[in-house]
Amino acid sequence: DAGVIQSPRHEVTEMGQEVTLRCKPISGHNSLFWYRQTMMRGLELLIYFNNNVPIDDSGMPEDRFSAKMPNASFSTLKIQPSEPRDSAVYFCASSAGQEYNEQFFGPGTRLTVL
Amino acid sequence: GENVEQHPSTLSVQEGDSAVIKCTYSDSASNYFPWYKQELGKGPQLIIDIRSNVGEKKDQRIAVTLNKTAKHFSLHITETQPEDSAVYFCAASIDQAGTALIFGKGTTLSVSS
Numbered sequence: 001d002a003g004v005i006q007s008p009r010h011e012v013t014e015m016g017q018e019v020t021l022r023c024k025p026i027s028g029h030n031s032l033f034w035y036r037q038t039m040m041r042g043l044e045l046l047i048y049f050n051n052n053v054p055i056d057d058s059g060m061p062e063d064r065f066s067a068k069m070p071n072a073s074f075s076t077l078k079i080q081p082s083e084p085r086d087s088a089v090y091f092c093a094s095s096a097g098q099e100y101n102e103q104f105f106g107p108g109t110r111l112t113v114l
Numbered sequence: 115g116e117n118v119e120q121h122p123s124t125l126s127v128q129e130g131d132s133a134v135i136k137c138t139y140s141d142s143a144s145n146y147f148p149w150y151k152q153e154l155g156k157g158p159q160l161i162i163d164i165r166s167n168v169g170e171k172k173d174q175r176i177a178v179t180l181n182k183t184a185k186h187f188s189l190h191i192t193e194t195q196p197e198d199s200a201v202y203f204c205a206a207s208i209d210q211a212g213t214a215l216i217f218g219k220g221t222t223l224s225v226s227s
Contacts, residue, residue: 004157031213042219043158043203056214058115091157100146100165100212105157 004106006092012112018080021109024073025094033103034067034077035091043091049075082113116141116208120218129227133191137204137218140185146212147180147187152201152220161202162189165212194225 005024013019025032033048047057052069060067064083069075079086089110093103117140127133139147145166150158164171164178164187171178175194180187191198201222205215 033214035217043217045214045216048214050213056208093157095213098211100163100207102148102160102163103215105159107155108157 004092004094004104006090006106006109008109009107010110010112012114013082014114015083016081017113018078019082019086019111019113021077021090021092021111023075023077023092023106025075025092026104027073029094029096029104030072031095031101031103032069032075033093033095034075035093035105037089037091037108038087046077079111082111084113087111087113116144116206116216118204118206118216118218120204120221122221123219124222124224126224126226127194129194129196129225131194133194133198133223133225135189135202135204135221135223137187137189137206138185139187139206141206141208142182142185143210144206144208145210146207146215147178148205148215149178149189150203150205150217152203154200158203191223194223196225196227199223199225 007022034046037043046059047067049069067077089108091108093105095101095103120137148163151161152158177190201220204218
């Protein structure tokens with residue numbers, strides 16, 4: 001398996017623009033997680049899905065952020081409108097969803113909002 | 115909600131020495147405590163984990179201890195090697211199945227030869 005796939009790997013955009021980050025989890029995994037990593041705040045859980053259903057989105061910073069998982073093999077994290085403080089590395093991770101299972105992280109998307 | 119504190123934020127050791135990273139958590143309901151290692155430019159990767167019904171677990175040069183009463187858990191790396199240099203994160207589960215995690219802020223470990 002290719003592991004968790006994220007695209008794009010790097011994104012540079014201007015304040016106010018819409019940004020869409022994409023994730024393909026490992027085949028057969030039924031839990032998917034979105035994280036944001038910054039120097040100041042570390043690795044923050046934004047939202048996670050079980051069987052394509054959002055379970056906990058309490059980590060989503062504000063209404064400008066939204067996430068979807070239309071099927072078991074694809075998820076998006078959208079920021080609209082983007083702001084400079086959204087600059088961070090965004091990771092997607094997936095797990096088999098059974099108890100105490102390892103989360104497998106993608107390579108991340110480095111987002112820079114100018 | 116759960117809060118995980120991790121110390122130290124940076125740690126420098128000589129090759130062959132031991133390294134210890136400590137974490138505390140706030141929610142007594144947490145029952146799963148994994149440790150992840152992140153190398154430069156990559157996503158974190160699980161290196162060892164422990165469940166709340168176990169006090170200690172060892173895997174070659176890596177060991178983790180858990181004190182549920184004090185809500186402390188620690189990572190111990192013995193005989194450190196330069197390839198151990200990375201950022202290490204502790205985490206605690208926020209659901210009963212151990213599916214979702216809250217991470218500490220990380221420890222940057224540097225091993226010099």
